[in-house]
Amino acid sequence: MSLKVPYKKYPTPYAACGFYYSASLPVSIALPAKNSPRSKRFDAIIDSGASSCIFHAGIGRAIGLDIEKGEPTQTLGIAGPMEIYLHDISLHVPGGIIVTRAGFSDGLPIAGLLGMTGFFENFRIAFDPTALRCELERIYKA
Numbered sequence: 001m002s003l004k005v006p007y008k009k010y011p012t013p014y015a016a017c018g019f020y021y022s023a024s025l026p027v028s029i030a031l032p033a034k035n036s037p038r039s040k041r042f043d044a045i046i047d048s049g050a051s052s053c054i055f056h057a058g059i060g061r062a063i064g065l066d067i068e069k070g071e072p073t074q075t076l077g078i079a080g081p082m083e084i085y086l087h088d089i090s091l092h093v094p095g096g097i098i099v100t101r102a103g104f105s106d107g108l109p110i111a112g113l114l115g116m117t118g119f120f121e122n123f124r125i126a127f128d129p130t131a132l133r134c135e136l137e138r139i140y141k142a
Contacts, residue, residue: 003094007132008043010110022046023127023134025114028092029055030063032099038092039063042111046125046134050115051075053091053102054084059111060104063089067104075103082107091118095138098122 007021024043030036039059054075057067070085084103091098093114100118114120124137 003136005046005134005136007129007134010045021129021132025093025136027112027114029059029102030090030092031065032088032090036090037063044112044114045110046119046136047113047115048120048125048127050077050113051117052115053100053113053118054108054115055102055104055112056108056110057085057104057106060087060089065089065104067106070104073103093119094136 005023005025007023009019009021012018012020023046025046026041027044028038028041030038039062042059044055060067065087067085070087072083072085074081075084076082082105084105086101086103089100089102091100091102098118102118122139124139126135128134
């Protein structure tokens with residue numbers, strides 16, 4: 001199954017630039033226990049520069065996570081170092097559910113990032129900036 005995702009236009013925090021285009025995917029998250037209620041759907045940016053999946057802490061709290069009780073660690077992003085807390089979650093994406101360990105932070109300026117660990121390792125991904133779209137193909141591991 002192949003999924004073509006159009007890039008979306010996002011405002012930039014830098015006044016000189018105005019906006020940027022990025023591939024994003026509507027996702028939801030839940031606790032990893034069977035039949036756990038999911039979050040509302042939100043757009044998460046597909047980010048090849050992110051080492052793992054990171055979500056805004058507010059979304060984690062909405063599904064019942066006690067964010068600060070997660071494993072604390074730091075990540076380095078374009079805005080500099082950021083404290084995140086790791087939790088096991090179920091990531092609901094087109095094509096199924098991925099159980100992964102993801103970071104949560106109140107300092108994330110967007111809803112979520114889909115990174116290398118937890119997302120890219122489950123898909124073949126081709127970015128096409130000239131057509132402003134991204135193509136995803138789910139990899140099912142044996």
